[in-house]
Amino acid sequence: MDIVQIVGVGIVAAILSLIIKQHKPEIAFLISIAAAIFIFFIIADKLPYIVNVFNDIINKTQIDTVFISSLIKIIGVAYITECASQICRDMGENSIASKIELGGKVIIMILGLPILKALTETILQILP
Amino acid sequence: MNIDIIFKIAAIGILVSVVNHVLTRAGREEIAMLTTLTGVVIVLLMVVNLINDLFNNVRSIFRLY
Numbered sequence: 737m738d739i740v741q742i743v744g745v746g747i748v749a750a751i752l753s754l755i756i757k758q759h760k761p762e763i764a765f766l767i768s769i770a771a772a773i774f775i776f777f778i779i780a781d782k783l784p785y786i787v788n789v790f791n792d793i794i795n796k797t798q799i800d801t802v803f804i805s806s807l808i809k810i811i812g813v814a815y816i817t818e819c820a821s822q823i824c825r826d827m828g829e830n831s832i833a834s835k836i837e838l839g840g841k842v843i844i845m846i847l848g849l850p851i852l853k854a855l856t857e858t859i860l861q862i863l864p
Numbered sequence: 865m866n867i868d869i870i871f872k873i874a875a876i877g878i879l880v881s882v883v884n885h886v887l888t889r890a891g892r893e894e895i896a897m898l899t900t901l902t903g904v905v906i907v908l909l910m911v912v913n914l915i916n917d918l919f920n921n922v923r924s925i926f927r928l929y
Binding site for chain 1: 867869870871873874876877878880881884900903904907908910911914915917918919921922923925926927928
């Protein structure tokens with residue numbers, strides 16, 4: 737049922753921003769930002785279920801929970817970075833968008849360092 | 865979180881553009897520019913509040929502290 741709501745909001749917001757784009761392009765872009773955020777709120781109350789299922793699965797195995805929590809953090813950072821860079825690209829600011837993506841990559845790299853370290857340690861243990 | 869925020873922003877946009885046209889016809893470009901500025905500032909405040917809610921929501925869901 738929610739998909740109908742998402743599609744409705746998206747189409748209505750697109751038409752509204754098209755109407756206003758000829759006269760006031762800045763307000764048209766603000767409408768598209770508001771629509772993007774609103775669509776995220778529609779799916780926001782479903783995401784915790786996914787996260788909880790991930791945690792339950794990981795708790796059953798003996799894998800350390802640090803990995804799954806940093807994985808979820810990485811997904812969050814990736815989502816925000818992609819959202820912001822798409823909005824900047826909509827406004828025609830490609831350079832700002834690529835800088836945002838660069839920042840996101842660096843933050844994700846930092847979040848992923850402990851996983852990398854653990855991976856190398858296990859590999860070294862396996863090797864004779 | 866309801867839909868009328870998007871309609872409110874669209875209404876402000878249309879209102880500002882109409883007032884802008886009327887004022888430019890009446891020969892007061894500077895007042896028209898000021899009304900455009902206030903319209904954009906109002907809409908920006910609303911969108912900034914939305915973005916704030918978005919970030920709080922994402923932070924709580926993905927545990928990004």
